[in-house]
Amino acid sequence: MSNLSTTSDDILACARSLIVAGGYNGFSYADIADVVGIRKASIHHHFPSKVDLVRTLVARHRQNAEAGLANLERQVSDPLEQLRSYTGYWQACIADASAPFCVCALLASQLPVLPEEVGLEVRAHFRSLSAWLTSVLERGSRHGQLQLASTPRAEAEVFMATVHGAMLSARAYGDPKMFGVVTGPLLERLASHGHDRDERRPI
Amino acid sequence: MSNLSTTSDDILACARSLIVAGGYNGFSYADIADVVGIRKASIHHHFPSKVDLVRTLVARHRQNAEAGLANLERQVSDPLEQLRSYTGYWQACIADASAPFCVCALLASQLPVLPEEVGLEVRAHFRSLSAWLTSVLERGSRHGQLQLASTPRAEAEVFMATVHGAMLSARAYGDPKMFGVVTGPLLERLASHGHDRDERRPI
DNA sequence: CACACCCTACCTTCTGATAGGGTGTCCGTC
DNA sequence: GACGGACACCCTATCAGAAGGTAGGGTGTG
Numbered sequence: 049m050s051n052l053s054t055t056s057d058d059i060l061a062c063a064r065s066l067i068v069a070g071g072y073n074g075f076s077y078a079d080i081a082d083v084v085g086i087r088k089a090s091i092h093h094h095f096p097s098k099v100d101l102v103r104t105l106v107a108r109h110r111q112n113a114e115a116g117l118a119n120l121e122r123q124v125s126d127p128l129e130q131l132r133s134y135t136g137y138w139q140a141c142i143a144d145a146s147a148p149f150c151v152c153a154l155l156a157s158q159l160p161v162l163p164e165e166v167g168l169e170v171r172a173h174f175r176s177l178s179a180w181l182t183s184v185l186e187r188g189s190r191h192g193q194l195q196l197a198s199t200p201r202a203e204a205e206v207f208m209a210t211v212h213g214a215m216l217s218a219r220a221y222g223d224p225k226m227f228g229v230v231t232g233p234l235l236e237r238l239a240s241h242g243h244d245r246d247e248r249r250p251i
Numbered sequence: 252m253s254n255l256s257t258t259s260d261d262i263l264a265c266a267r268s269l270i271v272a273g274g275y276n277g278f279s280y281a282d283i284a285d286v287v288g289i290r291k292a293s294i295h296h297h298f299p300s301k302v303d304l305v306r307t308l309v310a311r312h313r314q315n316a317e318a319g320l321a322n323l324e325r326q327v328s329d330p331l332e333q334l335r336s337y338t339g340y341w342q343a344c345i346a347d348a349s350a351p352f353c354v355c356a357l358l359a360s361q362l363p364v365l366p367e368e369v370g371l372e373v374r375a376h377f378r379s380l381s382a383w384l385t386s387v388l389e390r391g392s393r394h395g396q397l398q399l400a401s402t403p404r405a406e407a408e409v410f411m412a413t414v415h416g417a418m419l420s421a422r423a424y425g426d427p428k429m430f431g432v433v434t435g436p437l438l439e440r441l442a443s444h445g446h447d448r449d450e451r452r453p454i
Numbered sequence: 455c456a457c458a459c460c461c462t463a464c465c466t467t468c469t470g471a472t473a474g475g476g477t478g479t480c481c482g483t484c
Numbered sequence: 485g486a487c488g489g490a491c492a493c494c495c496t497a498t499c500a501g502a503a504g505g506t507a508g509g510g511t512g513t514g
Binding site: 455456457458459460461462463464465466467468469470471472473474475476477478479480481482483484 | 493508511
């Protein structure tokens with residue numbers, strides 16, 4: 049009924065928040081032990097090495113993300129609304145400080161010093177997210193709901209990069225609203241509503 | 252005539268490349284000592300503590316950046332060309348791997364675990380860069396050379412965030428060209444040439 | 455019994471930092 | 485010009501603590 053073992057989940061959750069705060073080298077087993085209320089050695093029982101821990105964490109994050117996006121596909125059909133939901137999700141995570149950064153984005157910034165196995169998982173997340181965004185944009189463009197300036201793939205990369213940059217700016221300014229300031233125009237631009245925003249073309 | 256002491260500069264240069272690779276906790280005095288060819292203790296002579304070292308590094312980076320942008324203002328008058336120069340600079344740095352990431356952007360991603368003094372310098376860089384971009388966009392908009400969808404300030408934040416996201420994507424994909432894939436459309440969109448790109452408005 | 459789980463105790467290596475001594479160079483005074 | 489302090493620079497030696505990890509034993513439960 050209940051979780052088989054919440055301890056390993058607690059460890060993962062704690063590791064995630066610590067990584068989100070300071071990256072791969074920004075936390076230690078001792079840090080986790082303090083928060084979870086367990087000894088260092090007990091963590092090694094669940095995750096023999098730090099690489100195991102982080103690799104598992106990233107892999108699970110990726111699975112959750114893919115499942116969440118698949119669920120979004122089912123619940124929301126409009127491409128623009130899907131994109132809004134995606135940015136809205138992060139806006140909420142940042143606003144309530146529950147996850148003020150994507151763990152994969154943060155780890156990606158340290159790719160050169162990441163253990164290879166972790167790096168592979170991180171790259172996989174980027175490819176996965178990019179593929180989903182590409183499909184959403186492609187569909188939105190085909191149905192005339194979204195206005196793309198270039199190929200769906202290129203627009204997907206722009207979208208993803210902008211979202212990541214928005215996270216960084218929100219953190220740098222210490223202002224969660226900055227995420228919306230950056231991602232808002234991104235969505236507006238893609239929306240091709242009947243009303244022209246401020247293009248005010250003559251005639 | 253020559254530099255008073257290149258050693259401290261060597262230390263800073265080495266620290267920069269190490270931080271760009273792995274962040275604040277991604278390098279140690281021992282790493283620098285190995286590369287520069289001196290002992291750990293000698294580094295402490297130039298920079299008593301790690302905080303001193305990184306704070307100096309970021310402060311200098313910020314000064315160099317401000318000087319570079321001021322110089323750009325003198326050499327190039329067209330706002331769009333100024334933005335192109337800015338992104339082109341980073342495109343080159345990433346392509347030749349001389350500085351595949353902005354040290355301030357990388358440190359900003361770890362702000363929660365950064366020593367306060369370092370964090371202040373990092374935030375200052377964000378404000379400084381944002382201010383410059385705002386002024387360029389404002390001028391470009393006033394002269395009708397750039398087409399803004401919202402206020403210069405908001406567009407500046409979008410621009411900065413997109414550039415940072417582009418750096419991240421280039422690193423995640425291991426492909427320097429990805430930086431251009433993301434920043435190219437950004438510049439295209441701001442350029443308000445006579446030819447409408449693919450808006451193809453009816454009539 | 456076997457196994458999952460957590461513990462104490464310990465190890466090795468790295469980390470940032472300090473103490474103190476050895477060079478060399480510049481500079482003022484005799 | 486000689487002398488000696490002041491200082492910049494780099495060294496060896498050493499430290500306390502944190503890092504990731506191991507060994508092995510004590511519980512419980514199926």
